[in-house]
Amino acid sequence: MMKLILGNKNYSSWSLRGWLAAKQSGLPFEEIMVPLYGDDWDLRKKEHEEIAPSSGKVPVLWDGEAVVWDSVAILEYLADKVGRDRFWPKADDARAMARSMVAEMHSSYAALRSECPMNIRRRVPRATISEGAKADIVRILTLWAEARARFGQGGPFLFGTFSAADIIYAPVVSRFISYGIGVPGFALAYMEAVWEHEWLQAWVAAAESEDWVIEQFDAGPA
Numbered sequence: 001m002m003k004l005i006l007g008n009k010n011y012s013s014w015s016l017r018g019w020l021a022a023k024q025s026g027l028p029f030e031e032i033m034v035p036l037y038g039d040d041w042d043l044r045k046k047e048h049e050e051i052a053p054s055s056g057k058v059p060v061l062w063d064g065e066a067v068v069w070d071s072v073a074i075l076e077y078l079a080d081k082v083g084r085d086r087f088w089p090k091a092d093d094a095r096a097m098a099r100s101m102v103a104e105m106h107s108s109y110a111a112l113r114s115e116c117p118m119n120i121r122r123r124v125p126r127a128t129i130s131e132g133a134k135a136d137i138v139r140i141l142t143l144w145a146e147a148r149a150r151f152g153q154g155g156p157f158l159f160g161t162f163s164a165a166d167i168i169y170a171p172v173v174s175r176f177i178s179y180g181i182g183v184p185g186f187a188l189a190y191m192e193a194v195w196e197h198e199w200l201q202a203w204v205a206a207a208e209s210e211d212w213v214i215e216q217f218d219a220g221p222a
Helices: 013-025 041-047 049-054 071-082 092-107 110-115 131-151 164-178 185-195 198-209
Strands: 002-006 029-033 060-063 066-069
Touching (some): 013 071, 013 164, 013 198, 066 071, 071 164, 092 131, 092 164, 110 131, 131 164, 131 185, 164 185, 185 198
Parallel strands (some): 002 029
Antiparallel strands (some): 060 066
């Protein structure tokens, strides 16, 4: 059985992406939790040989002797195993946009990431954020709108059915909820579809039951 090394579910956005990719694959896997950023984090990294290939970062997927780190790499590895249509839209134009959106999320939005770290348990009504973070939000909403308008006819998700794009943008949905980001109606409907997905609800329940507190991630915008 595959093993997936994860960080704290309340805080680790990339762990959520890797976990959703594993769920989307339909393959059985074992979860191994490694609490992040505690006083003994450096020691824990050394104790857990499973995370060594990633230089102490999560998530990490082990499949026999194969090891994959980085959430997008995990998603692509699993897509190769089970069939790419399980993760990506079939049509060339839809798949092209989905891939571009995933790549942009992976490499961009530094202001939003730093100012509004994922914190599933936190609620800040209308957080005060910078112009840079606002620009990130506008860009994300623009992409969501285009994907829904062009390719969302088959269901409530970005490309109709739940796909790689929804996996990668799920932590953004969490951030928008945590920090009270105002969004237009189409985006609110999309966020509700993601948040109410059974896998997200399972992750949220697990996050809410954790007793770890990472102060640096609880000190975001107010």
